[in-house]
Amino acid sequence: MNNFINPNLPTGEVEGGWQKTVKNLSNLTTEKKNKFEIIIVGCGLSGSSAAATLAEEGFKIKLLTYHDSPRRAHSVSAQGGINAARSLSDAENKVVIDQLFKDTVLGGDFRAREASCQRLSELSSSIIDQCVSQGVPFAREYDGTLATRRFGGAEVSRTFYARGQTGQQLLYGAYQALLRQVNLGNIELITKRDVLDLVIVNDVARGIIARNLINGNLETYKAHCVVLATGGYSNVYYLSTNSLKSNATAIWRAHKRGANFANPSFTQIHPTCIPPGGSYQSKLTLMSESLRNDGRIWLPKTINCKDDPENIPEYERDYFLERQYPKYGNLVPRDVASRRAKEICEKGFGIGFGGKGVYLDLKDSIKKDGLKVIKAKYGNLLEMYERIVGEDPTKVPMKIYPAPHYTMGGLWVDYNLMSNIGGLFVLGEANYSVHGANRLGANALLQCLCDGYFISPKTITSWLANNNEIDNKKIDEACKEALNFVDKKIKLLLKIKGDKPVDYYHRALGEIMISKCGISRNRNDLKIALEEVEILNKNFKSNLKIPETKSGLNVELEKALRLEDFIELSILMIKDAIEREESCGAHFREEYQTKEGEAKRNDELFSHIAVWKFNSDNNSHTRFSEELNFKKINLNTRNYK
Numbered sequence: 001m002n003n004f005i006n007p008n009l010p011t012g013e014v015e016g017g018w019q020k021t022v023k024n025l026s027n028l029t030t031e032k033k034n035k036f037e038i039i040i041v042g043c044g045l046s047g048s049s050a051a052a053t054l055a056e057e058g059f060k061i062k063l064l065t066y067h068d069s070p071r072r073a074h075s076v077s078a079q080g081g082i083n084a085a086r087s088l089s090d091a092e093n094k095v096v097i098d099q100l101f102k103d104t105v106l107g108g109d110f111r112a113r114e115a116s117c118q119r120l121s122e123l124s125s126s127i128i129d130q131c132v133s134q135g136v137p138f139a140r141e142y143d144g145t146l147a148t149r150r151f152g153g154a155e156v157s158r159t160f161y162a163r164g165q166t167g168q169q170l171l172y173g174a175y176q177a178l179l180r181q182v183n184l185g186n187i188e189l190i191t192k193r194d195v196l197d198l199v200i201v202n203d204v205a206r207g208i209i210a211r212n213l214i215n216g217n218l219e220t221y222k223a224h225c226v227v228l229a230t231g232g233y234s235n236v237y238y239l240s241t242n243s244l245k246s247n248a249t250a251i252w253r254a255h256k257r258g259a260n261f262a263n264p265s266f267t268q269i270h271p272t273c274i275p276p277g278g279s280y281q282s283k284l285t286l287m288s289e290s291l292r293n294d295g296r297i298w299l300p301k302t303i304n305c306k307d308d309p310e311n312i313p314e315y316e317r318d319y320f321l322e323r324q325y326p327k328y329g330n331l332v333p334r335d336v337a338s339r340r341a342k343e344i345c346e347k348g349f350g351i352g353f354g355g356k357g358v359y360l361d362l363k364d365s366i367k368k369d370g371l372k373v374i375k376a377k378y379g380n381l382l383e384m385y386e387r388i389v390g391e392d393p394t395k396v397p398m399k400i401y402p403a404p405h406y407t408m409g410g411l412w413v414d415y416n417l418m419s420n421i422g423g424l425f426v427l428g429e430a431n432y433s434v435h436g437a438n439r440l441g442a443n444a445l446l447q448c449l450c451d452g453y454f455i456s457p458k459t460i461t462s463w464l465a466n467n468n469e470i471d472n473k474k475i476d477e478a479c480k481e482a483l484n485f486v487d488k489k490i491k492l493l494l495k496i497k498g499d500k501p502v503d504y505y506h507r508a509l510g511e512i513m514i515s516k517c518g519i520s521r522n523r524n525d526l527k528i529a530l531e532e533v534e535i536l537n538k539n540f541k542s543n544l545k546i547p548e549t550k551s552g553l554n555v556e557l558e559k560a561l562r563l564e565d566f567i568e569l570s571i572l573m574i575k576d577a578i579e580r581e582e583s584c585g586a587h588f589r590e591e592y593q594t595k596e597g598e599a600k601r602n603d604e605l606f607s608h609i610a611v612w613k614f615n616s617d618n619n620s621h622t623r624f625s626e627e628l629n630f631k632k633i634n635l636n637t638r639n640y641k
Helices: 017-024 045-057 090-107 114-133 166-183 249-256 289-293 320-324 334-349 363-369 371-389 444-466 472-495 502-516 523-543 555-579
Strands: 037-041 060-064 187-190 193-201 204-212 218-222 225-228 267-274 296-300 358-361 398-407 410-412 424-426 608-615 620-627
Touching (some): 045 166, 166 444, 193 249, 225 444, 334 358, 502 523, 502 555
Parallel strands (some): 037 225, 225 424
16 A cells, blocks of 8 residues: 555444544644634535534634535435434444445445445434434424435435435535524635635645636635535536536546545446436436335336337336346346346337336335325425426336436545545545445435534544644745636637537537446447547647636636536546456446346455546556455445345
8 A cells, every 4th residue: 555545544443443533633622723714615515514513613614615505505406315324222223333334335346445434334323313403304204203215225224314305405404504603704605616726835735726706706715724525526427417517626626736536437327317308408307216115117028119108018017127136126226227227228128218218117106005105205306207207207107217426436535534635625425435336325415414514523623733834925825826827727728719619528528428438338448438538628629619708707618617627537537447447336347247247346456446646747647556455344246136
């Protein structure tokens, strides 16, 4: 293991590692905390919860977002629920924690750190308590206890939910805590700012460069440390479930300033999304995985069948997930469900536009439990589907298909959530931490809140306690250099004066990535994709068309800056996928599969996290590895049959 990627894992037993770490962390008095300023970029669940907690403890916070309000952060789109190892008795507590730990490690196909997965499981119950105290309206049973449902890849029901609005309600809880600190003057909420660079002084993060999206001005912000909580990068595929403004700019610019990137090719394709309805669609809509609790997934047994689904008899329906995976059925992990749907559609059995769709049928559940019960569970999801598609999903089976959704890759962080750059902390989906090669459903919200409420406040405090000396002169010099660098990048884009808009190139990039670096990959296609992206990049830099105004509102310039980073990131994603010569989780290399078509890992050579370092001298990357060791759970092959 290389020194610059030391994960700083707790020693000894995996269980209780976090508690032992906390005991050894340094602390600060409230009076001393008042002297420190922290920049947080991103106002979703992880950013808002971290800002509220750190401000409550006494730190001065600058919170930047490109939204006009934290309530618009992409976390609001999460639907299905949040996992928690929560029991009604102390005797069962260890059992349920172990179950969540096991499912998380298995779901990630043994490509995540044991210690981080254990910590996530141990903290999960406290997250539910935190959210309940904030007034989050979780669903409840008749006796008043919190209700749960089962998600894919889980053997037990442990997902807490607020109908189909779980992310929204959790974000509103964090937002209220955040707003309290804003009103007290402990948080400066800075909206409509796009962060374009990181300021580094003596290998320590000391500030950021942001662009004011209204007037176009570049602004400098300085602090004692920086926190990135900017989400994932699934919009590299153009069509994804992410909001249109979700981007990779903050983490990518940090990467090019020296922050290592971990497993960039680990991207999750969600199996239950509304398929595209035409060639020029710009966004896809997620249908919560929770629907797989009550919906049966099937396709006609006849190729190119055009019959209405209600006219297809039972004996002509292929419930392919139930057939292939009798133990888990429709609740297999996301990577498995997505891959099987893609394979069977490519054989000609798919339905809908382009033959890229499968049915999710609620008929049997409605017959069993009644329409009222199903609407109570999924009412807003069903309404949303009907508004988009124009069909009532309680009468006609839903049409769904896999789509880019979540990215398990991200900036490398150690156990304390700090990158290899001192003082640069990375939270939530922006980091590579607990999800391995395939995130377990309902673990995303859990990770965000664990990072924001419980982990980062302690580790950031400890780091600041031991790194409190700053050189203001050097910071000013570094800010000036970064400001000039960003200004130059913008001027170069404005100079191009081509005839193709940003969306033309973004759509072309997405088509390359989804076809050759999406649900499944192979060496030949990946090498072709690398050539195609590099050609696209040259064309982008010579023929891009955007308005010439540097100042003022310029949405096309915003998009161009983001796409420039997406193109560079996609090249690294492809290179990472080529280098990992195995199949694991959502990274499915067609050359490495079992006779049954399942992922075939190579633990001897690839039981590690791939860590990519950017070399600014020659604009290249070097690959290192952080070895993964398993003490509590033995390496084995996932089996959901």
